Amino acid sequence: MAKIKNIEFYNYRNFKNFKTSFDNKLNILFGNNGCGKTNILEGISLIAKGRGLRNSNIKNLIKKQEENFLIKNNLEIQKNVFNIEIFAEQKNEKFKKIIKINNDSSKDSLSFLNQSISYLIFLPEMERLFQSSPSYRRNFIDRLIFSSRNDYNILMNKYKKSLIERNKILQSYNFDDDWLNRIEAEICTLGLEIYKLRNLQLNTLNVELQNLKQNHNFQFEIKLEVKDSFLNNDINFEEYLSNLQNSRLNDKQFGGTKIGPHRSDIISIVNNEFDASLLSTGQQKTIVLMVLLAQCNYLVNYKKMNPIFLFDEIGSHLDKQNRQILLDMINRFEIQFFLTGTDKNLFSFVSTNAQFYNISEL
Ligand SMILES: Nc1ncnc2c1ncn2[C@@H]1O[C@H](COP(=O)(O)OP(=O)(O)OP(=O)(O)O)[C@@H](O)[C@H]1O
Ligand SMILES: [Mg+2]
CATH class of the missing domain: 1.20.1050.90 (RecF/RecN/SMC, N-terminal domain)
Structure with a gap:
């Protein structure tokens, strides 16, 4: 199943030009309020069908004052790596999301992509x-x-x-x-x-x-x-x-x-x-x-199916039991996790080899 190897944002949300690679297992994104953590999870969620984890209007994905956005990433599906590109297309005032896989946006390619990727999402509102x-x-x-x-x-x-x-x-x-x-x-x-x-x-x-x-x-x-x-x-x-x-x-x-x-x-x-x-x-x-x-x-x-976990602001208010459930998820499954929180220390209970990203500094 799918693993996200890296991601690049151009004029997407608050990012002018942003690039990072990801770990196959556990990625922890931290940084101040407003630095773009949720935007990164949203960018990842846009690889699947639909309007992403915020169910946002596609126009709002474009950085203010810019014409269009571009999200690029490499997606590994059963040992093959695919180039994914996501951007908007405007038709009669309406913005539509376009996805290309290895430069191809045919129905077959999209259906292959949709069958290969699935997300489980936790949002703070939950x-x-x-x-x-x-x-x-x-x-x-x-x-x-x-x-x-x-x-x-x-x-x-x-x-x-x-x-x-x-x-x-x-x-x-x-x-x-x-x-x-x-x-x-x-x-x-x-x-x-x-x-x-x-x-x-x-x-x-x-x-x-x-x-x-x-x-x-x-x-x-x-x-x-x-x-x-x-x-x-x-x-x-x-x-x-x-x-x-x-x-x-x-x-x-x-x-x-x-x-x-x-x-x-x-x-x-x-x-x-x-x-x-x-x-x-x-x-x-x-x-x-x-x-x-x-x-x-x-x-x-x-x-x-191996879903990808996108857990926004999962670090705060976790008591022992909730930490245990999260650790169980991480240890039990061979799947990719993206967790966010404002502070690195919130994740000190995660003992495995997590990759930490300070989004404020990237
Ligand atoms: N289209 C856009 N153009 C420019 N900036 C935008 C756009 N959409 C959102 N932003 C800005 O992106 C910033 C980061 O938002 P995001 O929700 O990702 O922050 P966050 O790191 O998750 O913060 P928090 O810890 O408070 O949840 C916000 O300041 C928001 O105003
Ligand atoms: Mg957020």
Whole structure:
């Protein structure tokens, strides 16, 4: 699987001209606030499909006052090294991300790249995952699904487009019934598929979390569940469709579709008793780390995929248990890690041969 050998930035975010090589195993980026650590992780995440870990507008990747950015890197995939180039292309005011692999941007090359690279991401906001909005938790789970199925975002985009289309039709004065029926049928097919994939993902994670519990002397029993007032165990296409048809008038007034996987929440039940939002910030961080560890176990052992870990600001507020989980990830898997923190000392507990980069000085 993929390893990032080095990276170069030209007019990307706060970097005019930046170059560094990376270690195959453990890279620790440290430096003052604002020196560009998150930007580097984002630059790495842009090698995969999509808009990177900040889900940013492509235009914002271009250094202020500049015309375009360029990210270059060498990516090793099963002992072969590929040259990757990423930049923006402007079409009718819109900026689009372009990727070239060995100077080739054909569909086949891109699909090869997408199948070879996958990321597991920790962002500082995730410390409050269980207190933030349902959309944040849905995104978290959707990202994990995407890490093992790189076509998942196509499904999600199609679904979102169909919802927008349905709303447009409902808002129009004189609408075409056939067209609305077709769009609603499409929403049901796609929506059921999303429900199914999310369920599979949560079941997989729940099994892996059980297995990991023993290794880590983990004090909590965690169960992830979908919370959705519409969903029940045997929801089927016809029922879904008739629900949509019956709610046209309401949805027209509401300005959107009120049922479906875009309205689900993902909750985490602790010890069969209470919701994880009641846990402390540090304890919530433990759960997120355990879920990422569980997902990595699944990817490596069952999908034969080696994801790259991008952990932003992971160094701060790590107690003994959370350090142990992080060390376990580092020692357990032959994969590449990128960790960031403001201070080198935050990582003194990492005993293996880590490469340290002082980003403020590069
Ligand atoms: N398009 C851009 N052009 C120029 N500068 C930018 C652009 N986008 C972001 N920046 C700047 O890049 C700087 C570094 O941001 P980044 O988030 O990577 O810092 P960081 O090292 O992760 O800091 P922290 O420790 O606070 O998380 C910020 O000062 C930001 O304003
Ligand atoms: Mg940052």
